[in-house]
Amino acid sequence: MTITITAFERSPDGGKGLARDTRVRWALEEAGLPYAVRLVPFVAMKAPAHLALHPFGQIPTYEEGDLALFETGSIILHIAGRHPGLLPADEQARARAITWMFAALSSVEPPIHDLTTAKILEGDRPWAGARLPLVMDRIRARLEQLAARLGDAEWLDGAFSAGDLMMVSVLLRLRMSGLLDEYPTLAAYVARGEARPAYQRAFAAQLAINAPPG
Amino acid sequence: MTITITAFERSPDGGKGLARDTRVRWALEEAGLPYAVRLVPFVAMKAPAHLALHPFGQIPTYEEGDLALFETGSIILHIAGRHPGLLPADEQARARAITWMFAALSSVEPPIHDLTTAKILEGDRPWAGARLPLVMDRIRARLEQLAARLGDAEWLDGAFSAGDLMMVSVLLRLRMSGLLDEYPTLAAYVARGEARPAYQRAFAAQLAINAPPG
Numbered sequence: 540m541t542i543t544i545t546a547f548e549r550s551p552d553g554g555k556g557l558a559r560d561t562r563v564r565w566a567l568e569e570a571g572l573p574y575a576v577r578l579v580p581f582v583a584m585k586a587p588a589h590l591a592l593h594p595f596g597q598i599p600t601y602e603e604g605d606l607a608l609f610e611t612g613s614i615i616l617h618i619a620g621r622h623p624g625l626l627p628a629d630e631q632a633r634a635r636a637i638t639w640m641f642a643a644l645s646s647v648e649p650p651i652h653d654l655t656t657a658k659i660l661e662g663d664r665p666w667a668g669a670r671l672p673l674v675m676d677r678i679r680a681r682l683e684q685l686a687a688r689l690g691d692a693e694w695l696d697g698a699f700s701a702g703d704l705m706m707v708s709v710l711l712r713l714r715m716s717g718l719l720d721e722y723p724t725l726a727a728y729v730a731r732g733e734a735r736p737a738y739q740r741a742f743a744a745q746l747a748i749n750a751p752p753g
Numbered sequence: 754m755t756i757t758i759t760a761f762e763r764s765p766d767g768g769k770g771l772a773r774d775t776r777v778r779w780a781l782e783e784a785g786l787p788y789a790v791r792l793v794p795f796v797a798m799k800a801p802a803h804l805a806l807h808p809f810g811q812i813p814t815y816e817e818g819d820l821a822l823f824e825t826g827s828i829i830l831h832i833a834g835r836h837p838g839l840l841p842a843d844e845q846a847r848a849r850a851i852t853w854m855f856a857a858l859s860s861v862e863p864p865i866h867d868l869t870t871a872k873i874l875e876g877d878r879p880w881a882g883a884r885l886p887l888v889m890d891r892i893r894a895r896l897e898q899l900a901a902r903l904g905d906a907e908w909l910d911g912a913f914s915a916g917d918l919m920m921v922s923v924l925l926r927l928r929m930s931g932l933l934d935e936y937p938t939l940a941a942y943v944a945r946g947e948a949r950p951a952y953q954r955a956f957a958a959q960l961a962i963n964a965p966p967g
Binding site: 595606608640642652666 | 808809810811826852855856858859870875878879883884887901
């Protein structure tokens with residue numbers, strides 16, 4: 540059955556791979572699943588047709604036959620639960636890998652997202668400069684805890700899993716800020732994720748849309 | 754096998770039920786599972802013994818035999834996947850219910866959490882008053898979309914599920930702000946959640962610890 544996901548017609552990041560369709564593309568590539576992409580123009584994001592698929596008017600969405608899903612975490616968990624390559628077979632290890640998916644989305648991404656809010660949405664507000672160090676320190680607090688847990692391991696819990704896919708994707712948002720470089724073991728962890736052939740294919744696929752050659 | 758969760762020795766909310774152990778208690782009550790609670794004093798949250806269980810030094814955690822989990826979303830998904838009462842049997846409906854769990858945690862809770870940051874962590878900063886309306890408007894944008902999707906339905910997608918449990922729990926954080934009352938259908942949805950006997954038992958159990966009778 541054909542899998543169709545949605546992506547920005549033109550991503551606000553200009554092809555840096557930070558739009559969330561890249562995360563789903565990566566999961567699909569790890570699982571070896573072909574997929575189609577429907578591009579959504581910015582003006583259509585909050586229109587009824589797209590809101591019927593995604594109540595918050597965002598991308599990505601996932602369609603497969605009768606099934607329609609939104610939320611990157613849910614889409615990736617759905618893929619990971621039905622195809623090998625993203626979750627361990629052992630039931631306890633599987634629960635722990637899923638825990639890291641939630642950790643990435645619920646505990647690590649919110650302070651990182653706040654940096655985007657501070658720099659972009661509130662970048663011209665009078666408090667922007669004074670508030671930024673507080674936002675960055677809240678990110679550092681999380682990165683320090685994450686680096687302590689990762690230690691010298693290659694991945695967060697045994698073999699690469701959907702938990703690592705999500706955590707690497709979330710940490711990638713920090714690259715431009717320089718914050719990631721303050722934690723060399725986390726920077727190396729992210730680099731290991733980016734080096735995976737499945738990530739490379741996912742990144743190239745979104746780049747071809749957002750920064751077409753010529 | 755005994756299930757043991759952790760909770761604050763004394764919750765910062767004084768027993769309003771907003772600490773995340775209430776969410777896990779609620780799920781365990783819906784599933785009809787007995788559980789033990791280990792209370793963690795504030796000074797022990799960031800100590801090695803607790804960090805071994807929860808890398809971000811928070812509550813709740815979940816222990817069952819050899820299995821140790823953290824992240825409320827992951828714990829509730831683990832319970833819901835193994836016991837009836839929290840997820841539909843139909844595979845597609847199940848994927849949609851899980852989608853609402855992620856929606857609650859990834860799309861609805863972050864702007865709500867930002868209100869806590871603005872009022873408590875940054876409440877004494879010079880920008881606190883001027884910034885608050887922006888934070889509240891970002892919450893309103895989400896609530897409006899959520900109310901549009903809920904419509905006149907009782908729950909988000911068919912019967913009550915772990916998706917509703919998580920969404921109601923997240924929305925409950927807004928009660929004191931008055932924001933929930935601006936969306937009467939959402940306020941009624943939250944009230945339906947709170948009226949469930951399983952929620953009542955979960956709330957009472959945390960209250961007994963945090964506001965013991967004189």
